[in-house]
Amino acid sequence: MKMELLSLMNRVYRKLYSAKQSDWQIRSKRDQLRLQKVIPKLISKAANCVDVGAHRGSFLDIFLKYAPDGNHYAFEPIPELYESLKERYTTVKIFPLALSDKKEEVTFSKVMNNLAWSGLKPQEYPWTADIENIHLQSDLMDNVIPGEQEIDFIKIDVEGAEFNVLTGAKNLIFNRQPTILFEHALIHNRQYNVTPEDVYDFFQESEMMIYRCDLGLRYEKQQFVDIYYSSYQSNYDRHSETNFIALKKALFS
Numbered sequence: 001m002k003m004e005l006l007s008l009m010n011r012v013y014r015k016l017y018s019a020k021q022s023d024w025q026i027r028s029k030r031d032q033l034r035l036q037k038v039i040p041k042l043i044s045k046a047a048n049c050v051d052v053g054a055h056r057g058s059f060l061d062i063f064l065k066y067a068p069d070g071n072h073y074a075f076e077p078i079p080e081l082y083e084s085l086k087e088r089y090t091t092v093k094i095f096p097l098a099l100s101d102k103k104e105e106v107t108f109s110k111v112m113n114n115l116a117w118s119g120l121k122p123q124e125y126p127w128t129a130d131i132e133n134i135h136l137q138s139d140l141m142d143n144v145i146p147g148e149q150e151i152d153f154i155k156i157d158v159e160g161a162e163f164n165v166l167t168g169a170k171n172l173i174f175n176r177q178p179t180i181l182f183e184h185a186l187i188h189n190r191q192y193n194v195t196p197e198d199v200y201d202f203f204q205e206s207e208m209m210i211y212r213c214d215l216g217l218r219y220e221k222q223q224f225v226d227i228y229y230s231s232y233q234s235n236y237d238r239h240s241e242t243n244f245i246a247l248k249k250a251l252f253s
Contacts, residue, residue: 026238034214042179043067047152050145052099052165055081055116059155060089073145075099077108077136078118099158100138101167108136119159121191140168156182160189166202173206177248181213185242186232196228197221203246213243
């Protein structure tokens, strides 16, 4: 009887986990379709773009498609991914750095069984993660991208350290007000002691507003706070929001 009960519990757990995985996949596909529609409106042919957390280059492909005349930058700290990107994207300036708000040597949690979840700090992994700690160099975007360089679009997906990246690019963002696509989710950034209020206030100070990633909703502060926590509480089901776009206030006023 005990073994039968355990077997039943395992089947129920697998069914529930698969359902949640399906919700994650549905949400991910939804955001991909949203971005396919809005990015051509946000990136001009000569736009200069930055990819922070370039991974395997999917956003570099987008930059080169819609902004073939722009100057593009990419940051990818995982050594084998960096080398692959350098080989494939010869016209992009690529750096093997973990962007943050400090220049220092850091210990980086490389998730061997899912590199996309690697980051500066461990996370709430939804599976058993095989982590290898590697030593890398971090730096500020403000230190790397020349101050005179116009930047039009920045994508940031660094598994929880997004606010650190924003803080390290404060001069660029305050002066240029580029469009910024960023992830913000409690499952990723719990270890960073950052709140949705911090993020919202940063963009307010930059004279920018936060939108849903299809630009269909502009968030007031409490709305942004609410969706951040409700998404976590729902285990990031298909109705959740984790990807956002920040735009200069004047653009859609």
